Amino acid sequence: MTGPARYVRVTVALALLSTGWYGWWMATGRGTVALGYLAMPVSSVVAALAVRALRRETSPAPVGRRFWTALEIGCLLVAVGFGVLAAQAFVSAPELPSMPVLGAVFAGAGLLVSIWGMGRVPVGVTSRYGRFRQWLDRSIAFLGCAVILWHFGLLPLFTAEQQWSGAGLAILILTFAFAAGAITKVSYIVGGPVDRLAVRVVAMTGLAVGAVALLDGMFGYDGILPGQTICLPLIPLLITVAAYRQRVADGRQPRRGNVWLPYLAVAAVDIPLADVLFRAPALGDGIGEVRLVVGAAAAVTALVSVRQWVVNRDNARLLRERAASEARFQYEATHDALTGLGNRVLLRERLDAALADAGATVLLVDLDDFNTVNDSLGHDVGDELLVAFADALRAATGDDGVPARLAGDEFAVLVTTPGRDTAVADRIMTAISAPISAHRLLVHASAGIASAPAGTPASHLLRDADAAMYAAKQRGKANWVRYAAGMEKPAQADAQLGGELRRALDAGEFALVYQPIVSLVDGRTIGVEALVRWIHPERGTVSPAEFIPAAERTGLIVPLGRWVLRETCRQAAAWTAEFGPDVLEKVGPNVSVRQLHDPDFVADVRGALADSGLPADRLVLELTESAVLRGHQVLKVLHELHDMGVRLALDDFGTGESSLSLLRAFPAAVVKLDKSFVDNIELDEEGSAAAGARQAVARAVVQLADALGLATVAEGIENQEQADRLRRLGYTVGQGYHLGRPVSAAALTARLAAEQRVAA
Known part of the structure; x- marks a missing residue:
């Protein structure tokens, strides 16, 4: 059981005990009336303990802690004030005591602290206009509430034959002010650290005070003791219940404020107005009260008129904003946000x-x-x-x-x-x-x-x-x-090809072939380039020239390239496990520009290496110049790959306009001389000017690469004469049909095994 819940039981017991004592005293007349004054100070101490337990158990926000701390202090001060009254009761018994000045000071201070805490509770409005509207509503509500409390609660005390002491009246007035303020305040709390229902329960303390005033007004001296024993102990009981409500309400959704309270205030102020009009007091006998009530009613009516004007103005503004918003939504629904054109x-x-x-x-x-x-x-x-x-x-x-x-x-x-x-x-x-x-x-x-x-x-x-x-x-x-x-048939065929690519990728119809990269010195296979093939169940092998562009256009090149990357790493790791760590120096899958723009590409490379166990320096990603020339984001990705230890090869080198400048920004490890510079390179320089130019370019590329510390590969070697010529120019590694056609993994495994036997 929570702390506040235990204290609720205690205050209920005290209230019942006090009521029971009053009934027993009325029936028997035994004992001293001073006992009836003990319930209020004792219950107030219990209420303070309940609020303290709430603060310790829930750790409320600073605003909430301030409110409950003020209420705790208020309860303790009220307990002291009514304790002084109880002590006076034992001194003056059997006569009923008046509130001593010292007791009134403590009790009044407690009420002022409580009023301050209630006033500091936030209501969730931050704008200046919103605060104006709220103060207008609260003024209407407070005025209506205050008039009815004055007319039926305080006025009878001033006009009763048995007059209250000034200290007692001051306490009642402060209590009425606290109750009116609390009732007004609670209606506008829509959220925050203080629960709305908890503040509502605190505001109900005004009913207990009103009951005390009603008893005194109706019964005079005989109404004082039941007010002390039956009504006043309800005040700490309600505060204890409020603390319990705050304890169990943490985290609940706030409710909407009571916008109807100003209109209820109009009805409230009409009650005392009707009372003074129908009783029709004689001139000079209550005319001041008539003027007060009529004036209050007029003030409330005027404030409500102002409020209605503000509401009407707001409604008109809202209607204009709604019309403008609908027009804006209609425009946004039919127009492009970037260009302003229709969509x-x-x-x-x-x-x-x-x-x-x-x-x-x-x-x-x-x-x-x-x-x-x-x-x-x-x-x-x-x-x-x-x-x-x-x-x-x-x-x-x-x-x-x-x-x-x-x-x-x-x-x-x-x-x-x-x-x-x-x-x-x-x-x-x-x-x-x-x-x-x-x-x-x-x-x-x-x-x-x-x-x-x-x-x-x-x-x-x-x-x-x-x-x-x-x-x-x-x-x-x-x-x-x-x-x-x-004319739509080619487009339909292209779209259909994209659909077939998706199906083929899901069905596993793609396979890899591997073209050897060979040492021009001893003919040993030192690496492979991985090439993807589509084995269509009906059309047979589909040319990469047909499906790769379609994969690029549809974006399927990204998942396809991811599969090629992982399969290449897996197969290379298998060859390493079978033939030893020196079997292949590099395995090179091709990478498209779409892959380089995929935000997960670096993670894909890292995952493929980790899953296969292939060392990063054995993986050589082959990229074209057009892929590399794609801005800062691509260069950032390439540098991340380079930092991982992955090597990068610049494919088809020499065909672009910026090949040389690329080598300054691009972290290349391998340069692959394009096939166009290898074709007919074996022809005699004097017999062919074109062949001489090709040889000059090939020689310049290998010299530049050597100067930059880059490896070179000559592509497209189709005969031994070309291989010999390239070797004399400085190339030690080549690739082409003469050195080895693209073959399956099994065929390349047989080639590696044969080379290993020859070497042995």
Whole structure:
């Protein structure tokens, strides 16, 4: 049982004991009346102990701790004040005592501390306007509550034949103020460290005080003792119950404030108003009370009128904000946030309307190689380019159409002027013939034009325009094509190929072959390049030239490359376990640019090495120059791989425009001379100028690599003469059909075993 729960039982017992004593005293008349004054101070001490137990058990927030500490101190001071009254009762018995000044000081101080603590309880409003509205509501509620407490509680005490002492009246007035403030306060607590229901229970102490005043007003001197023995002990009991409520309410959801309290205050102030009007006191006999009550009613009515004006103004503002919000939501639902153009939803609405009345023509426009801008310059530059292209599209369309952005770098134009589709397409191509955006980027676009008669579904028209755009890209990009029947078949075949790739990946239809990398000195296999093959169940072996681009476009190159990486590491580790640690110096899977942009790629490499047990320096990732030239993010990934110990090979070296500058920023370990410099390199220099140029490039590459401490591999060696020539130029490692064709893992295992036997 929690601490506050135990104290609730004690205060209940004390209240029952005090009530029982009063009944016994009334029946027998035995004993001293002073015993009736003990319940209040003793119960107040118990209430203080209950609040202290709450603070120790729950560790409330600073605001909550401040409130409950103030209430604990208030209970202790009230206990001292009423203890002084009890001591006076034993001195003056059998007469009932008046509240001594010392007791009133302590009890009044306790009430003031409690009032301060109640006033410091937060109500969850932070804005200046919100606080104004809240104070307006609380003023109305407090005034209504105070008037009814005054009229029916305090006024009878002032007009009773048996007058209370000034100290006693001061205590009652403070208690009424505390009760009125608590009742008003609790109605606006919507959350926070102090439970709303707990404060409501504290506010109910005003009922006990009101009962004391009512007894005194009705029975005068005879009402004092039942007030002391029956009503006042309920105050510490309620505080103890409030502490228990706070203990069990921790973590519960707050409730909404009582917005109806100001209107209840109007009804409350009407009760004393009706009372003074129907009793119709004679002039000079209660006219001051009539004026007070009528004035209070007028003040409450005026405040309510002000409140109603504020509410009406707020409602009007909310209606305006709602209308603006709905308009904004409608705009956002039909427009692209980045470019301000209409989006797919708006285009479909306009298309549906156009196709319902008459035919429609639509242009589908796609930026060529937009991903290169994102990858190399970053997404912020890419977004700026999209905005600049949207502005160019809007200007080129003019009054002849409605431009829209569908998704990514895909745009559309609904042509609204018949016969102007060709002119719009030409204007678009002209608009981007010069550099655009703040970065002065030169971009190209491919467009497809399609028309449809009335009654055609919008999806069919967009499908035809997409097929025409796909045809434009297939014809070399940077142009537009009008749709013709059957044009959608290549696009459908490409989409179908993407679906088959997904199925093939799940079904395990891919396999790896390994092309040997051979020492030109002794013919020994020192490494392999891993190449992926698709073994289709119906079509047989599908060429990588066919499915790799589709995998790139669909993004399936990432899971496919992950499988190639893990399978290569697993097989290399198996060869190492079978033939010893010196069997292969390097195994090289190819890596695409999409993989380098995958945020999990470095983790994939680390996981493949850890699972297979392959040393990191045996893994050589082969990358093309176009993959490396993709911005800071790619270089960051490459440096992370290099720091792991993984070696990086620059494939097809010498074919790009920035090959030499790449070696300064790119942490390469291996340079692979492109096959184009190996073809016909065996021809006599004097008999072929082209062969002489190739030899010069090959010699320059190997010398540059040696100077930088890089290994070199000559690709595409197809005869012994080429191998000999390259060896004389300084190359010690080569790759090509003459040295070894791509073979299965089993065939390469047999080759390694044969080489090991020869070496033995």
